[in-house]
Amino acid sequence: MYPFLDPESFKQQTASPDLSRLISTNKGFAALYYAVVAIGSQHNDGGSFEAGVGEAWSYFERALSYFQDLIFFRGSLTTVQALMAIAVFSSTMSAFQFEQFMLSEAAIMAQGLGYNRSNGPHEVSQRRTFWVLYFMEKVSCFITGKVSVFQDSNISCAIPDVKESTFVDYDYFFSFLRYARLVSRIHKNLLTINAIQQPALAYNSKVxxxxxxxxxxxxxxxxxxxxxxxxxxxxxxxxLAQTIALMTHYLYLNALLTLSWTLLHFSAAKLETRQQLDLKRELMRTSRSVLELTKWIDVSPSTPVWMLAVLPLSCLMILFDIVVHNPNHPEASLSLALLDIAGGHFSRLEFASKGTLPCSLIAQFAHLARQYVFEQRENKNKTKSNKPTDSDPVCGARQPDAEAEPPSSSSTNTLPMADIPITGTSQPIDPLPELSRDLLELDPATASLWDSSPIGSNDQLFIPLIDDPSYRIEDFEILGIDLKDLFDYPYPILSGDGGL
Incomplete structure (x- = not known):
């Protein structure tokens, strides 16, 4: 999955009779060797979800013990590869607090050594290492919201052919590099301070x-x-085919979630009601797709934490918001079923971690959502059953429906423009305003994003935004439970011969 090492060359070094001498004299290679052994142990039942526990962690601790030597002495290709191997191990649950730091240091060192401009005939190893590091660092920054060290305008080295990362019909190494370049542009054009300050028309055009x-x-x-x-x-x-396929799905869905939410959050005031609804539908469908794929996730210590927990948890919370704010939506039952599937995934994670990660707490969100929807539908049925009719001897004449059923709180005019509800009408909507037409004419491929079918009263979707002035900040606090504590628990400071 991360083919930054030449397999034959590394195998020859590890099979050499002088391996012990090489480890003792070359600290860069020693860190690389122990990090690779830690990764192998992690994939062969030696890993753990808990920091400092397991055989894999003991090898990882040895690799970390060389960190100061890697950083403060002269850099080399082996040193960059050692930092990358440590970062690969750190992408998992037990050590994810080290990942971004290791990738940043490796990126700084690689650029200092000029690997971003390596094009010589004998620099294949440098190019291979650089481009794997580029993918790892860009995707990690996109997921965590950090600023990338790499400047795309300063990269000129060619992309090498990597046979290990190619199926008969899919060169996933090259495909992932294209994705990394794309998310780099997304971050630069949409998620920086300067990008947010640009005019709405230019911003929406880039989206x-x-x-x-x-x-x-x-x-x-x-x-x-x-x-x-x-x-x-x-x-x-x-x-690895299933793992690569799942990673491909999740990379795409993560970027689609970001773009859909960005357009809905920053541009809703400039979009027609139909377009707002289509974006909310897209957000709901994407979140459900992520949760539907959780059954294929390998719940093990070697799975990257963003696939194992971060992305599924984010989509669970999005879908939970949609369900509880739209209990009468036609697809609420399907969303509830997917919340149950997500709850099962996190329960599996707690079982696999032997209770180290109390993830079954997250499964209670599905129960809360189902209970709330049931109560809302019960209240609605009671309201209908108590509605006066023509034959009612007490009320006499039939009362207008508008008086019998007052509008719900989600239909008031106090909502922000991004959440203006859609009225139930079978009449065609008004033509798109000039801004919206300009957006759709930018590229015909994006025109299918907006549905042109009539809007029914049951099709409306309300999604709360954190900056909605009608909400108090206390409404977003979960009393007694901090979800960050499920994964961001404190780690002991290592000490001793192999410590930091």
Missing amino acids: QSLLSELESWRLSIPERFRAGEPFRARLMREP
């Missing part, structure tokens, strides 16, 4: 362009691996 690029990237992937298509495990017989 639509990036959505079109993301769709082009998706269509470039073979159908059996393609995100957005049904996950067919029976077609993936090669080693």
Whole structure:
């Protein structure tokens, strides 16, 4: 998955009779060797969800013990690879607090050594290492919201052919590099301070362009691996094929969530009501797709934490918000079922971690949502059953429906413009305003994002925004439980011969 090492060369070094001498004299290689052994142990039942526990962690601790030597002495290709191997191990649950730091240090060192401009005939190893590091660092920064060390305008080295990362029909190494370049542009054009301050028309134009690029990237992937298509495990017989397919799906869905939410959050005031609804539907469908795929996640200590917990938890919270704010939506029952599936995934995670991660608490969100929807529907049925009719001897004449059923609180005029509800009417909506037409004319591929079918009264979706002035900040606090504590528990400071 991260082919920054030349397999044959590394195997020859580890099989050499002088391995002990090499480890004792070359601290960069020693850190690389112990990090690779830690990763191997982690994938072969030696890992743990808890920091400082397990055989894999003991090797990882040895690799960490060389950190000062790696940073403060002269850099080399082996040193960069050692930092990358430590970062690969740190992408998992037990050590994820080290990942971003290791990747940043490796990126700084790689650029200092000039690997971003390596194009010589004997620099294949440098190019291979650089581009794997580029993918790892860019995706990590996009997921965590950190600023990337790499400046795309300063990169000129060619992308090498990597046979280990190629199936018969899918060069996933090259595909992932295209994705990393795309999310780098998303971060630069949409998520920086300067980007937010640009005019709305220019901002929305960039969102639509990036959505079109993301769709082009998706269509470039073979159908059996393609995100957005049904996950067919029976077609993936090669080693790592299912893992690569799941990673491809989640990379796409993560970027789509970011773009959909960005457009809805920052641009809703400039969009027609129909477009707002379509964006909310897209957000709901994407969140449900992420949760539907959790059954294919390998719940093990070697799975990256963003796939194992971060992305599923984010989508669970999005879907929970949608369900409790739209209990009468036609697709609420399907969303509740997917919340149950997500709850099962996190319960599996607690079981696999032997209670170290109290993730079954998250499963209670599905129960709360189902109970709330049931109560709302019961109240609605009672209201209908108590409505006066023509034959009612007490009320006499039939009362107008508007008096019998007052509008719900979600239909008041106190909502922000992003959440203006859609009235139930069978009449066609007004033509799009000039701004919206300009956005759709930017690229025909994005025109399908907006549905042109009539809007029914049951189709409306309300999604709360954190900066909605009608909400108090206390409404977003979960009393007694801090969800960050499920994964961000304090780690002991290592000491001793192999400590920090």
